[in-house]
Amino acid sequence: MATTQATLTIGSDITDYGFSLSKTMTMTKHTTATRVGDGLEFTSGLVRRTFTSTDHIDLITSGAQNYGTPTASDSNAANKIYIKNTGTSSTDFFEIGLGTSSGSDTATTDAIGGTHLALGKLYGGDWLLIPGHLKATVGDITIKPSTAEKMSVEYMVFFE
Amino acid sequence: MATTTASLSLTSVDLFDDNLSITTSNTLNKAGLTEGLDQTTGLNKTYLTATTNVDIITVPGATKDGKQNFVYICNSSEIASEYIVVSIGDKVIGRLYAGDFMWTPWNQQAAHISDLEIAPSVATGMWVEYMIINEGVVLASSADS
Numbered sequence: 001m002a003t004t005q006a007t008l009t010i011g012s013d014i015t016d017y018g019f020s021l022s023k024t025m026t027m028t029k030h031t032t033a034t035r036v037g038d039g040l041e042f043t044s045g046l047v048r049r050t051f052t053s054t055d056h057i058d059l060i061t062s063g064a065q066n067y068g069t070p071t072a073s074d075s076n077a078a079n080k081i082y083i084k085n086t087g088t089s090s091t092d093f094f095e096i097g098l099g100t101s102s103g104s105d106t107a108t109t110d111a112i113g114g115t116h117l118a119l120g121k122l123y124g125g126d127w128l129l130i131p132g133h134l135k136a137t138v139g140d141i142t143i144k145p146s147t148a149e150k151m152s153v154e155y156m157v158f159f160e
Numbered sequence: 161m162a163t164t165t166a167s168l169s170l171t172s173v174d175l176f177d178d179n180l181s182i183t184t185s186n187t188l189n190k191a192g193l194t195e196g197l198d199q200t201t202g203l204n205k206t207y208l209t210a211t212t213n214v215d216i217i218t219v220p221g222a223t224k225d226g227k228q229n230f231v232y233i234c235n236s237s238e239i240a241s242e243y244i245v246v247s248i249g250d251k252v253i254g255r256l257y258a259g260d261f262m263w264t265p266w267n268q269q270a271a272h273i274s275d276l277e278i279a280p281s282v283a284t285g286m287w288v289e290y291m292i293i294n295e296g297v298v299l300a301s302s303a304d305s
Binding site for chain 2: 002003004005006007008009010011012013014015019021023025026028030031032033036037041043046076077078079081082084090091093095096098099116117118119120121122123125126127128129130131132133134135139156
């Protein structure tokens, strides 16, 4: 069992009073009435990928044998996904989506029932930390660079 | 102009043979600009007493597609087995178990399809916190009937 912690800290003067938020979570496996969730102990490691086209691709492919055993990749899993745009551009971004990519298809024309749905955009320096369903029938984490200029992303999957 | 900074620290002393320590920080800017995000919902705290899938924010008929938004959602339950399923449209992002949080950019791509939704696992009451820091939302039109 491993103990991995994620701490989010937000500070802002967006309101007249300002605000700050700090939250720490320990990444654990899912817990049920008959099962205690120990710490997540598997990881993809920190992966870095560089892109030189605007093709829309699967960044993190779901499925039983990719991240975890068939049992662990079922819908109960408490996986976590970290992705960061390592660039510094304020205009170039990665669009992160859910579903399945289809080559050069654009992620901005999705609809329910389509192959993928845009979650959000990571501009230079932006990052996300989300739970990862990683079930084959739900879909992959997709990525689409906004430019064919060289751009890099780092990601890490923590899974059951 | 507002300045909002979001930082993340990922640490573990026993996930690998060597220590894991990743720290990152970014300033939240409007899409394509170096100007800070200047609107927020504030930190919302809600108590959900049904397992119904609900929108924590709705994208109405008009959208702010292409604008930048960041979303924080936290399952504040203290019962380890309780979770919320977080979805966008018909795509499940994943489950947040007790104490788990998420932080993500959010694109208001299409009306209702891009709604952020949560569904509690129990109807016995769960606390959930969420906040959106954004550069624009379209509020749903009021209706009295």
